[in-house]
Each structure stands twice: as C-alpha cells, then as structure tokens.
Amino acid sequence: MLIWAHGLWGSPNGSKVTAIRESGIEVISPDFNNMELEERIEILNELVSKEEVVLAGSSYGGLACALVAQQQPKQVKGMLLLAPALHLPESPNDDPEKLIAPNNFPISIIHSVTDEIVPVSASKD
Template sequence: MQVVFCHGLEGSPNGTKVRAMRAAGIDVLAPDFQGQILADRVETLRDVLAKLDQHTPVLLAGSSYGGAVAAWTAMHTAHPLAGLLLLAPALHYAEAPVPAADAYVPIDVPTVIIHGTEDTIVPLSASEAYAAKSPHVVLQPVPDGHRLVGSLDQIIQTIREWRR
C-alpha cells in the first residue's frame, strides 16, 4: 500500500506530519502543492495517482486544505483506494472545482477523520456532517488543535492499522 499525503495550505511536502510518518518507517509520497489553488492541487494529485501502479492500493491522506483535495480527488479517481485519512479536513470550503461545501460526498472506502476538538480554524462540525453521510466514515475527535501535533502517534497508528 502506498500512502499519498496532501499537505495543507501553509504546509509543505516535508512538514511535521510527513516527517513523523517517515520517522515511523512509513513510505509516504507527498506532492508539493505550495502556491497552488484547489483546482491545481487536484490536478497535481490526479497526475501523481496516474503515475502509480494501478495494482497498488493507495491510502490517500490529507490535512486541512489538503484534506479537501484528498476528499474531492477520491470522489473522482479511478485509482484503487485502500482508504481515505482526513486530518482536520477543510470540508467546509468551496472553490472551483468544488461547487459547494456540501458537494463533498463520502465514497465507499474505509475513511477515518481525525479532528481536534480545540480546532479554531476548521470547524469540527464540518467533519461531523461529512461523517454522518456514510457508514464508511469513522470520526475520531481528539483533544488537540488544528495542526494535530499532539495526535501524531494516533495518526501513525491509524496508518499502521491500514497497512495490516
């Protein structure tokens, strides 16, 4: 299984979460979306997925704005997905190609959302609304803020559980 991680708006492909994954021995592919709007990020991610072996399932992960990129792309890719891991995803956000915040629809793959109860940037209610749309979505609220730096161990453990 290949982990593909979409960093947030102010993040980078070498951010805290990616470094933690790599330090834990997780092979993670993290495209560089710096300076890109949502439509460009979706296109970049589609290009990345197109280059991967079609027989290799992908755990598509994204944080904040990257969570919106991952969720939207998951809805529109033919690449086999092992799962979707959304970290404080900005699912309340609409910008082309996303027509409206309620356009994010869960897909039929196992999906875990880890969202901080102390997040002041992305409302937990957006993740709650998304999770309520599908039995495939598990919401894990954690006592943390938006960046989830206190929840890195839980993020790593969640990825490891997918890899089993």
Template sequence: MFSRFFKEKSKTDRIQSPWPSRGPGGPGIGSPGKKKGAFMVTRVFLHGLESSGRGTKGRFFRDRYPRMIVEDFFGSFHQRMEKLEALLADKDPLILVGSSFGGLMAAVYAGRHEQRVKRMILLAPALAMEPYRRYLPEKSSVPVTVYHGRKDEVVPLKETRDLAEGIFTHLVFHEVDDDHLLRTVFPLLPWDELLAWP
C-alpha cells in the same frame, strides 16, 4: 482559511483504529517477515494549505514510512489537484492521509477514483471550505477515519462532521482534545494500524 469558529460539545471518542493490529509495524509497513508483495499499496500524505511536505507531519511520515509519497503542493486548488492526478496516475491501490486542505484534496480525489482508493485518514479535513466543497462527491463508500480537534479554530468541527456523515457511508469520526494542528494527538495515533494493508 475559515473565518467561523464552532464549538461542539460531545462525548469523547477513544483514539483507536477500526482495523486490528497485525504485528509490529503492521503488514506492508516495514514489519520483518512479511511476504513478497506486501508493499504493493501506495500510501500518500497530502499536507495543508499553508504547510508543505517538509512540515511536522510530512517529516514524521518520511522518517517512519520511507516508501510513503510525501510531496509539496503549491498554487491553486486546481493546480494541486492536477499535480495529484499526475502523481498517482499509475498507482493502485491507494491509502490517502490528508491534513486540513489536504483532507479536502484527498476526499475530492477519492470521489473521482473510488475503486482505487481503499482507505482515507483525514486530519481536521477542510471539507466545508468554499468554494471547493462543491467538488466533493455526493456519496462515497471509501472507508474513512477522521480525527478532529474540539479546540479547532480554523476548520469548523460541527460543519465538518455533518458533511462527513452525509458523504461517507463507512465513517469513523473521532473528536479529540486538541487544536487544528493536532500537535498532541497526531504522534499518538495508531499509524501502523491505520496504514496497514491488506
């Protein structure tokens, strides 16, 4: 985990999705009357370093989006990435949601498979975590939305934002009034829109 704590004062970003709503549940997320093939996209949640697929966020996604892949990842960074590679080997296209260390994993995976990853939603992503940040891509055109709490004492906000702005060419970065776990903000995010496809 990070030992440094950054406090960053900035304008409050509104919590809204850059993708317009397309009806209850969003396309391909359980909405009634959607055409055949609407579920072809694979949605994946990647939990944090000390969490699991059975944590608060994992349970939320399992309950709300039964088709979403919510797995447990343990061991070293390389062991987790090997499991992720095997898990998604035949999946295309992909929407990745990564929380903390899972956000780092998602960004690294997207750097390796940019043509298959169509969107990422990163929650307080540990992009600056050493020694793993060297695996991040230099540039990525994958659309990315980040939510990061201004009260985060685990993952440094300013360093994360600077890295994200340097890497992702299609980035929406929200600084929100919350801590690292995003307990307040997380359930209020427009998930049907964020996970909508196409």
C-alpha cells in the same frame, strides 16, 4: 503507497509527514505551496492514476484528497483526513457528505475540538 497532501500553510516536509516517514511508511508528499485547489487536484490525480494508494491530507489537503478519491475511487485503498476543510466555498461539491460517502474504502477523520482554523463541526456534519 501513501500520498500526503499538506494544508494551505503546510509543507511537504512538515512534522506530520516527517513522522509518517520515520515510522517506515513509504510516502509521497508533493509541494502544494502557492497552488490553487485545481492544481493540487491535478497533481494528486496524476499520482493516483499510477497505482493504488492511501490518501492522507490535512485541512485544505484533506479537501483535495476527498475530491480526488471521488474522481478515482477504484485507485484509492483508504483515506485519512485530518481536520479536512470540506466546507470551503471553492469546493466544487456543494454537499461535503458526498465527498466522503459512499465509497468502497475505509475513511478515518480526525479533528480536534479546539481547532481554530477549521471548526470541528465541518467534520461532524
């Protein structure tokens, strides 16, 4: 099972998750619109606690995925982060590197060098 966490201005039916669904992957994509980070984490934690999953998230959703994976690492089989917003002031973790390592599951980060919202340096650090 893949859980998709959209970004701050994203949608549970946006182009990224639609492409994932069309490829035949079973995916759950909660609607996080108008929710603070803590609410997103609570919903993701509930979903992750039910079965082993792959977490995937974009921007703000990537931050939520990384925090949930840190809280429930035994339930996470892998994580894909697209332009993750790991350096936000509201992140409860002061060190973004601690959000993604060390873990016992594969992690892939994809980030465009032309991203105008989340600088690519946020993924390089």
